[in-house]
Amino acid sequence: xxxxxxxxxxxxxxxxxxxxxxxxxxxxxxxxxxxxxxxxxxxxxxxxxxxxxxxxxxxxxxxxxxxxxxxxxxxxxxxxxxxxxxxxxxxxxxxxxxxxxxxxxxxxxxxxxxxxxxxxxxxxxxxxxxxxxxxxxxxxxxxxxxxxxxxxxxxxxxxxxxxxxxxxxxxxxxxxxxxxxxxxxxxxxxxxxxxxxxxxxxxxxxxxxxxxxxxxxxxxxxxxxxxxxxxxxxxxxxxxxxxxxxxxxxxxxxxxxxxxxxxxxxxxxxxxxxxxxxxxxxxxxxxxxxxxxxxxxxxxxxxxxxxxxxxxxxxxxxxxxxxxxxxxxxxxxxxxxx
Amino acid sequence: xxxxxxxxxxxxxxxxxxxxxxxxxxxxxxxxxxxxxxxxxxxxxxxxxxxxxxxxxxxxxxxxxxxxxxxxxxxxxxxxxxxxxxxxxxxxxxxxxxxxxxxxxxxxxxxxxxxxxxxxxxxxxxxxxxxxxxxxxxxxxxxxxxxxxxxxxxxxxxxxxxxxxxxxxxxxxxxxxxxxxxxxxxxxxxxxxxxxxxxxxxxxxxxxxxxxxxxxxxxxxxxxxxxxxxxxxxxxxxxxxxxxxxxxxxxxxxxxxxxxxxxxxxxxxxxxxxxxxxxxxxxxxxxxxxxxxxxxxxxxxxxxxxxxxxxxxxxxxxxxxxxxxxxxxxxxxxxxxx
Numbered sequence: 001x002x003x004x005x006x007x008x009x010x011x012x013x014x015x016x017x018x019x020x021x022x023x024x025x026x027x028x029x030x031x032x033x034x035x036x037x038x039x040x041x042x043x044x045x046x047x048x049x050x051x052x053x054x055x056x057x058x059x060x061x062x063x064x065x066x067x068x069x070x071x072x073x074x075x076x077x078x079x080x081x082x083x084x085x086x087x088x089x090x091x092x093x094x095x096x097x098x099x100x101x102x103x104x105x106x107x108x109x110x111x112x113x114x115x116x117x118x119x120x121x122x123x124x125x126x127x128x129x130x131x132x133x134x135x136x137x138x139x140x141x142x143x144x145x146x147x148x149x150x151x152x153x154x155x156x157x158x159x160x161x162x163x164x165x166x167x168x169x170x171x172x173x174x175x176x177x178x179x180x181x182x183x184x185x186x187x188x189x190x191x192x193x194x195x196x197x198x199x200x201x202x203x204x205x206x207x208x209x210x211x212x213x214x215x216x217x218x219x220x221x222x223x224x225x226x227x228x229x230x231x232x233x234x235x236x237x238x239x240x241x242x243x244x245x246x247x248x249x250x251x252x253x254x255x256x257x258x259x260x261x262x263x264x265x266x267x268x269x270x271x272x273x274x275x276x277x278x279x280x281x282x283x284x285x286x287x288x289x290x291x292x293x294x295x296x297x298x299x300x301x302x303x304x305x306x307x308x309x310x311x312x313x314x315x316x317x318x319x320x321x322x323x324x325x326x327x328x329x330x331x332x333x334x335x336x337x338x
Numbered sequence: 339x340x341x342x343x344x345x346x347x348x349x350x351x352x353x354x355x356x357x358x359x360x361x362x363x364x365x366x367x368x369x370x371x372x373x374x375x376x377x378x379x380x381x382x383x384x385x386x387x388x389x390x391x392x393x394x395x396x397x398x399x400x401x402x403x404x405x406x407x408x409x410x411x412x413x414x415x416x417x418x419x420x421x422x423x424x425x426x427x428x429x430x431x432x433x434x435x436x437x438x439x440x441x442x443x444x445x446x447x448x449x450x451x452x453x454x455x456x457x458x459x460x461x462x463x464x465x466x467x468x469x470x471x472x473x474x475x476x477x478x479x480x481x482x483x484x485x486x487x488x489x490x491x492x493x494x495x496x497x498x499x500x501x502x503x504x505x506x507x508x509x510x511x512x513x514x515x516x517x518x519x520x521x522x523x524x525x526x527x528x529x530x531x532x533x534x535x536x537x538x539x540x541x542x543x544x545x546x547x548x549x550x551x552x553x554x555x556x557x558x559x560x561x562x563x564x565x566x567x568x569x570x571x572x573x574x575x576x577x578x579x580x581x582x583x584x585x586x587x588x589x590x591x592x593x594x595x596x597x598x599x600x601x602x603x604x605x606x607x608x609x610x611x612x613x614x615x616x617x618x619x620x621x622x623x624x625x626x627x628x629x630x631x632x633x634x635x636x637x638x639x640x641x642x643x644x645x646x647x648x649x650x651x652x653x654x655x656x657x658x659x660x661x662x663x664x665x666x667x668x669x670x671x672x673x674x675x676x
Binding site: 144146147149151153196198199200201202213214215217219223225226227229231233234235236237243244245246247248252253256267268269324325326 | 482484485487489491534536537538539540551552553555557561563564565567569571572573574575581582583584585586590591594605606607662663664
């Protein structure tokens with residue numbers, strides 16, 4: 001039974017991580033940290049978590065913590081991950097892994113040097129929807145994939161996670177926040193790597209320093225063309241669609257973790273088959289699989305290198321938004337961790 | 339009753355134009371031309387068209403022809419349109435209008451100088467689906483449009499229109515052939531202009547000199563981000579989707595002219611309303627409206643300038659595919675013809 005300490009116990013921990021831990025088999029939460037000690041104690045009491053800290057470093061050094069889950073604002077990931085590594089604690093870092101690829105490299109190199117397990121919480125790798133789409137594409141059900149589309153929008157005006165619109169804390173808007181999910185999901189489903197990206201976005205008054213919406217064109221190494229659209233200016237929606245030479249696989253709300261998803265196989269414009277799947281166990285599986293890796297029973301599917309590779313794509317996308325160019329994506333050696 | 343002469347009576351005329359004329363009220367076909375006189379006579383006999391020509395210029399000069407419909411391969415549009423203008427005949431040119439914007443400019447200037455009506459056959463301007471989507475977006479049903487997507491694929495390997503894969507005859511692959519429909523449809527639905535475009539595509543052995551598939555990112559002047567995907571490597575599909583701040587309008591086969599289309603209004607991931615529309619009269623309306631314009635009863639909705647503007651977008655897209663840059667779209671004065 002792996003005991004996790006959650007660094008930065010905020011809205012994400014409350015809404016997603018704790019329900020995940022409640023369903024997990026192989027791990028539990030033994031500690032949390034918040035910047036304010038009174039709030040840390042209140043959260044610990046509310047969620048029946050034994051230890052409360054206002055210091056990331058104290059949490060990392062606690063003998064009651066076997067693994068650290070970093071869910072602080074993106075700008076804090078680097079220092080928090082390094083603290084955990086310094087303390088010799090396996091560390092699972094929320095996405096996006098850092099503020100830029102250089103930070104991710106630092107984390108990966110520190111973890112490698114210390115021999116400490118480092119993983120990235122790309123939760124959609126643990127979903128039934130992405131797993132089934134991946135299997136069905138690999139099965140040849142739609143022939144060669146021509147287009148792959150993933151969109152993620154949510155209403156982000158005056159969002160409770162206020163740091164999301166501060167470029168200094170978030171590193172970017174919806175491209176970094178949810179675009180990384182879309183990109184990772186398409187990579188996983190196609191079992192392919194992104195080699196080039198171009199991106200266009202817009203900001204408005206409420207998006208402050210970051211983009212309010214963006215579209216990304218992705219080129220995969222095997223030729224599939226990807227489209228990603230993300231925004232904090234529309235209702236919650238997560239459509240996924242893979243268009244192949246002989247058919248189409250589609251899920252209207254393919255990445256959602258709350259309600260059942262209908263995966264449709266379409267041919268000639270008609271739904272010829274549909275399958276209901278649910279992603280309700282994704283967060284539980286993510287921490288159970290990390291716990292398995294901590295205990296040496298399995299490999300965690302999203303290595304630090306894989307998180308770093310995703311960050312290279314984000315960096316290229318933001319670079320493209322500024323340069324107006326299609327940007328090559330740097331390929332991180334050994335990033336494939338499937 | 340306007341009498342049309344069809345220049346280049348090929349597969350498109352047989353499959354789309356003649357069924358359109360059969361439903362038209364205000365016009366008929368009095369002449370056709372094909373390169374081969376025997377074939378021209380055979381087609382004329384088969385479709386009960388009085389006059390057959392093997393010379394575009396003879397057709398244009400015929401006193402039995404009131405208006406010319408140019409549906410030759412794209413590389414012939416310039417000379418054919420100029421022949422019609424020289425003969426003083428109103429001319430409706432198939433899309434894409436030409437091989438490049440310079441050709442379109444020549445056509446528009448010649449038409450203007452001669453005082454001859456010039457229109458472009460962007461048939462989707464005459465569809466119920468695009469008209470309803472435009473009206474509903476204008477109505478504010480989905481709030482401000484954030485994303486607009488249009489896709490058009492069809493199986494194009496060994497297509498009967500063999501000239502489509504010859505760059506010298508077509509000017510381009512599916513971007514020129516059907517991408518121009520997607521672009522024009524989104525412009526029409528959003529009532530907006532494209533100011534920047536970036537495009538990525540790929541070719542394969544069967545696509546010969548042109549692209550087999552491409553994705554385009556469009557930036558509209560009012561901030562909406564557009565996504566267009568076109569290919570000759572998937573089944574026939576024409577999805578249309580407009581994602582607004584408060585809802586989504588979607589049609590799975592939004593541009594098809596053959597079967598009924600369900601326009602869905604979606605909120606919170608659910609279909610809250612749907613409407614059945616049909617585009618079966620689009621080709622008939624297109625020629626009836628051109629005939630009305632010939633007879634001075636109305637303005638034709640797609641001017642030469644509007645076709646030229648679309649070609650500027652195609653040119654920028656092809657330029658972008660080569661340059662790897664997002665390209666600004668040259669704005670043609672007075673192209674708005676709605």
